[in-house]
Amino acid sequence: MSGYDEALARLPRTFTTRTAQANGISRTGLHRLKLAGAVVELSRGVYRNADAPESAHLDLLAVAHRVPRAVVCLISALALHELTDEVPVAAQFAVPRPRNLPVVGYPPVEFVRFDAETFDLGRGEFEAAPGEPVPVYDAARSVVDAMRLRHRVGEPVALRALRHYLTRRDARPGDLVSYARQLDVEGPVTKAVDVVLS
Structure with missing residues (x-):
């Protein structure tokens, strides 16, 4: 060798x-x-x-290298931001519409199409291993995505994530409202924020 x-x-x-x-x-x-x-x-x-540092996020690294345009989203993103205890059966990644959904046999992955115009909104990075970032939506965008796709992630999961987010020191309710406005779900998100904060 x-x-x-x-x-x-x-x-x-x-x-x-x-x-x-x-x-x-x-x-x-x-x-x-x-x-x-x-x-x-x-x-x-x-x-x-084989000598690289261990990581609990090898699935995310693998998918991020297979589909570089994809961004960690929904429950997978909420878990990275410590906003849920849920563990998705498959890593969840967003890809921009109208792109065809990628096919990845392993690791288990679920791809979701997000609107191309707002695809990069709230996009950040998470260090899946030392010095190895993967793209992920920030905490506020992840909560808004869970709220707007609560039929997919489950309403209890979305509401718990919202509640957890709003109780954090670094919470920025204004970001939630801003993202919700840009993602066309301002009414439901604002109503949910009011209920949680009341």
């Missing part, structure tokens, strides 16, 4: 087949590295250096 050690050292901790090839590691070389235990395959075409 020594022939690949230098090339492997140049790669990010998590990388795709294409990135490996651009750094001089062929598909055959990648297969040999995998067999030798130097890299782990997280998903088809996505690898992670």
Whole structure:
């Protein structure tokens, strides 16, 4: 493996087949590295250096590399922001409309289409592993998305997330209202905020 050690050292901790090839590691070389235990395959075409720090979010890293435009959303985002105890069966990612929904066999993932005009609204990053961010909607946008898609996440989950958010020190109710206005759900969100704060 020594022939690949230098090339492997140049790669990010998590990388795709294409990135490996651009750094001089062929598909055959990648297969040999995998067999030798130097890299782990997280998903088809996505690898992670076996020496990389551990992470509880390898599924998010894998999907973020498979579908770079996708953003962690809904319950997955609420969980990252510690606004729910729910654990989604599959990682939830948004992709912009009218894009076709990507197909990822593993890890389990659920893609949701969000409007292209507001797709980047509230988009931020979460460090899924040291120095390895994945795109995620911020806490306020995640709460508003849960409220507007409560038929999908469940109304109790959405309302609990709203309540948790509003009791946090860093809560910004104005952001909730602003996002709700831009996402065309201002009425229901404002009403829910009033109920929770009363």
